[in-house]
Amino acid sequence: QKEVEQDPGPLSVPEGAIVSLNCTYSNSAFQYFMWYRQYSRKGPELLMYTYSSGNKEDGRFTAQVDKSSKYISLFIRDSQPSDSATYLCAMRGGSYIPTFGRGTSLIVHP
């Protein structure tokens, strides 16, 4: 079983839709959970950072962590064409060595 599983997509949605991106993981030691956005030919950019379980909201973005189910989600409200990118989940335990998912390609069409 892979440590972090993420559906590569592509996920295609119309502008204005609510987008749900998800990752599952197997390592119960993971405590820190990150979501990155990566545009084509660019480096990853941190979007959201959550410690342990719960929700965190930042503008149109909401990150959720359910440690009991080993499941994390990123919701994007009112999606825009500029949100079209690859979204990477990443997580780690006490060390600063993150494990990434493969990324989900999101396409928001006008």
Added chain:
Amino acid sequence: EPEVTQTPSHQVTQMGQEVILRCVPISNHLYFYWYRQILGQKVEFLVSFYNNEISEKSEIFDDQFSVERPDGSNFTLKIRSTKLEDSAMYFCASSEWHTDTEAFFGQGTRLTVV
């Protein structure tokens, strides 16, 4: 806006050759990182570096790899004898503090080993 700069953007090298990838971190940052992403696969952590020492390294970062901060501005990743499987996008990142919440990534160097 300050940014992490990586050079070259694309490097082609022959198998067995040494290659040095260069990064200029953000000027007041103290922690530096290298990641790689093989085409179509996930981003993988290689190494973190602080105060002229390696802080953490992954299993990928074996004796073929080394990092150096040769002067006050550059941070380099050296691969001693490249293999075909070293072909990947290599990302440098830097942060002011030892935290992933503040790390900024460069645009990457695509390394192709032929």
